[in-house]
Amino acid sequence: MGRRHFLTRTALAAAAAPVALNAFAASSNSAANAKNADNAAQPATEPFWGKHQGGITTTMQSHSYFMAFDLTTTKREDVIALLRAWTDAAASMTHGPTTYPAHPDAEQIPEDSGSSLDLQAARLTITFGFGPGLFEKDGVDRYGLAKKRPTALADLPRFTGDQLVAQRTGGDLSVQACADDPQVAEHAVRRLVALAYGVADIRWAQNGFSGSFKAGETPRNQMGFKDGTMNISTKDAKTMNEFVWVGDEGPDWMRDGSYMVIRPIRIALEHWDRMKLGFQEATVGRHKYSGAPIGKEHEFDALDLDANDKDGNPLIAENSHARMAAPASNDGAQILRRAYSYDNGVSQIAERWPPWRQAMTFDAGLLFQCYQRDPRTGFTKMFEKMAKFDMLNQFTTHLGSGLFACPHGAKPGEYIGQQLFA
Template sequence: MANDSSPPSRPARRGFLKAGAATVAAGASLGTVGVAQAAAQAALGKTHADDPQLAVEPFFAPHQGGIVTPQQSHTYVVALDLTTEKRDDVIGLLRTWTDAAARMTQGSPAASLQTADDKSAPDSGDVLGLGAAGLTVTFGFGPGLFTHEGKDRYGLASRRPAALVDLPRFNGDQLVAEKTGGDLFIQACANDAQVAFHAARQLARQAYGIAQMRWGQAGFLSGPRGQTPRNLMGFKDGTNNPSTQSAPLMNEFVWATSADTPWMQGGTYTVVRRIRITLEHWDQMELGFQEQVFGRHKYSGAPIGQKNEFDAVNLDAQDKDGNNVIPDNSHVRLSNHASNNGAQILRRSYSYNDGTNFYIERWPPWRQETEYDAGLIFIAHQSDPRTGFIPINEKLSKFDLMNQFTTHIGSAVFACPPGARQGSFIGAGLFET
């Protein structure tokens, strides 16, 4: 069986790719200097495990980081469109990205600084002196990698997973083309905003001449460590997630299987939605109404009628008049696994705040004014969107009381392959023939 994952020739015009290849040859995929730096950084991480700035996450692993990794405080997500027609360029880029991500997650520059010359800097240098900050880098492949405008650009059309479906248009969607889709996906998460942005920036820079930026988005997460974070609406977000500590749950709901696509075994399918929240409208609502919208008490996070955040959601509970305690159109009821044939997804979302903009609202009172451009970067991982996100969101988009405060303006779906093996590259199995 031929293997198309052998090192391809690099485009001569891109000197930094040659430097990256030299770094790979110098020692594993980090280079001699990088290995020493990574070892020192790892030692720091073990010694200062309580310091988020010095935390170090492994890059080479059976699963990619940033999926079941405890959520870091910042993210920068990027989607790119491929511009090259050459399969070898795609493989070369993924090799370069693997090397750079492996270095950066250990606190090293994207490429060895010893390769610097007057023509190209191997790294922007803006995070030199900062720790790895728990950086993880997650890569994904969009439908456009497999077919583009009906064309099989790279001979991969037959290897597109059945689960990598084009998302349907949901009720109420107001998708902006410039914030939707993408052939390649990068999710950089870290405990430092600059570290996360730096990682995404270096990888996008290395794609010059092969892929171009489609959209990018910064996000943040606030809250005490070890507690469920709150979104901009003030409610805890992710309480009902399946436990990432439960291997059976992760195998059932998060990790992809090899049923039709062996190269995706141990990967996941990631849905990204950019959801703008009309905070001005929400802030005028009474507390009791806000709790009815969510189906939870705002400050404790407990389901309505319960006392503690992780108390079981009792969808059968009724008040003295025979009405459901948790409203029929509340977010909790409609998204609960009991209302969706047992389906669950792993939410790993972040808030965003992009300042202000002028908007015309689609809900009463239909205001026209300058409002916050802020909301949620909804990120959900699952073993199959056809049984996870799609049916759940189909129901939410039609009946969720929260819809009067939210608008979905960006959308994308990606196949995130399993983690890379040392000496190989991310997504290598896709290119094996």
């Protein structure tokens, strides 16, 4: 019953493909729409079809909803049908608002929840990823893909300080919906979950928000600091090709795609908020309000890692976050950050500071996310040292982790990852 129900739903989703094809034609208006985002008659949309998947270089939206799935089917054709249905649904949803059915049947279960009816697309993007479990799980090559697993999709090592929870780690497939309306993002994920019925189960999820999504501005995180000042410019094609997009070293299905690392990081906000400003700035390596490096005036002033204070000590502390994350401290390694804050309310948590008790406190922090050409020379290279020495570690706990291969974009008539299954 589960599989028949799933195949029926995917067939109905495929019937909506003409709508998805129209989305490709409309995508050329994306830039113009973005300039008129406040004009209800011309809502902003982001293209779905293209060389790269949306949601990677897209100007950050204000809300995100990430979800990882475990595949439960043993049939390769079920996975293909799911990816085809997801692709068509994503193309349709990013194109515009959900519309009312012309002739609703009260005896049928609605194909769509209806939670986004009358809402605009709000620059919705949906990004898909393939985890290691798609290729092989528990030593079993379930779908005949083990030989196609990229070498760059190597399992992340266990880092110093990791307190990973199984329920927030891993996944065979991932989806991430980002939009300027949280209900639009949530609706998109719910629709994809419905299409996965009988084929994949939810493994873990986390929604998030950004303090700013205006082009040219760096959002602030919950610690009050600007987050991502040293990020790669997505308009710098040379740097993007060098550090973010997979090149000829990757398989055909991954070229022009990217590898995503995502990790929910709880921050001890109550303790951080009791720290003196000078200590906070020394920990981060930047001035809190301007975002400038210690000793400088403007956010985008270059880090001077050789500058000393009057006593001969480094002006930017040796184990400050900014210094340890700088390319100059990591043999030139760079990643494209796309992180969101999260807040799950409060929870009973073991405090990191005296008196080291179980206490009800904020279950909040950073949904860290980055894209790179190869995680081994990107995130892993940078974080192995940071996990040991970064001053921020006294306030942060990595609770989960995911690594996903995000293939290149699709053309109308294709589905995400189609070359992988060829």
